[in-house]
Amino acid sequence: MSREYKNVISQIFKYLAISLVFMVFGFFVGQRFIPQEYIYYANRIIAILGVLFVLLAIFSRKRIIPSRFSMNYVYLFTFIDGILMYPLFQYYLYDLGIGLFVSIVLGTAVLFGVLSMVSSRKSGGYYLGLGNxxxxxxxxxxxxxxxxxxxxxxxxxxxxxxxxxxxFTGYILYDISLIKYSVENRFIKDKNDLSIHVLNLYLDFINILLNLLNIASYLDD
Structure with a gap:
């Protein structure tokens, strides 16, 4: 693994962590301002958010979203996303309990880390064939x-x-492979070139988390 790739991936994961902090901050803002009764519409909210997340993933993969923009837009998006997901996360906290909820969050982080490591050990572009x-x-x-x-x-x-x-577990393999390929071919030149990669990895993480929470909620009934 090249030193340049390590530096880029460490930067991307740093910005991803900051994005998740903004999302959590947005959750607490949502807790403060969104009425409690919206929690009862969680099933409808997850269906609508699921479609919106998939649309955003499609837009980012097809370059409808520009491939280069300020990282501040990523932070703004994740903050707003945290506000919108407040009723959903609050519902899962009530339904699953804080212990199981936290375990699923940690499990998502572990899965994300393992798949990232698996992809990073392969040559750049190894998993790009999964794209189509x-x-x-x-x-x-x-x-x-x-x-x-x-x-x-x-x-x-x-x-x-x-x-x-x-x-979205497949997309983690794909996105890390794409980052490595981009580094090897010198497509990444500055911080703004990292923004689309951070956004894609954020979408991977959040989609996996929401899906695991939904599966656990169904099985827990």
């Missing part, structure tokens, strides 16, 4: 998500979560 399959999965997930908003039930929601979990 994963993107097709995203499009299928978007269709299923839209159906789920209007016609879905608990079991259908569980199936979507399982499929989404597989897709």
């Amino acid at each position: 399959i994963l993107f097709a999965g995203l499009v299928g997930l978007l269709v299923l998500g839209l159906i789920n908003i209007f016609f879905g039930g608990a079991r259908f929601n569980l199936v979507i979560s399982a499929i989404s979990l597989l897709i």
Whole structure:
């Protein structure tokens, strides 16, 4: 593993950690200002947020979102995301209990770290071949998500979560491989070139976390 790659990946993970802090801060802001009764709409919220996250993932993969922008926009997005996810996280805290909730968060972090390490040990671009399959999965997930908003039930929601979990675990392998490939080919020149990678990894992490929480909630009933 090249020293340059280590430096870039350490920077990306630093910005990702800051992004997660902004998300947590947004959660507490949401707790302060969003009415408590919104928690009762958590099932509908997860369906809508799921579609929005998939759309954002599609936009970022297809360069509809610019590949180069200020990291401050990532922090702003994650802060707003934390506010919007307050009812959902609060629902899972009530439903699963703080112990299981924290365990799933830590489990997500461990899974994220292991997959990142697996991908980083391969040559740059090793997992880029997964791109077309994963993107097709995203499009299928978007269709299923839209159906789920209007016609879905608990079991259908569980199936979507399982499929989404597989897709976004695959995207961790893909995104880390893409970063390594970009470093080797000198596509990353400054901080703003890292922003799209930080956003993509944030979406990977949050989608995996939400899907694991949803699966655990279903199995806990």
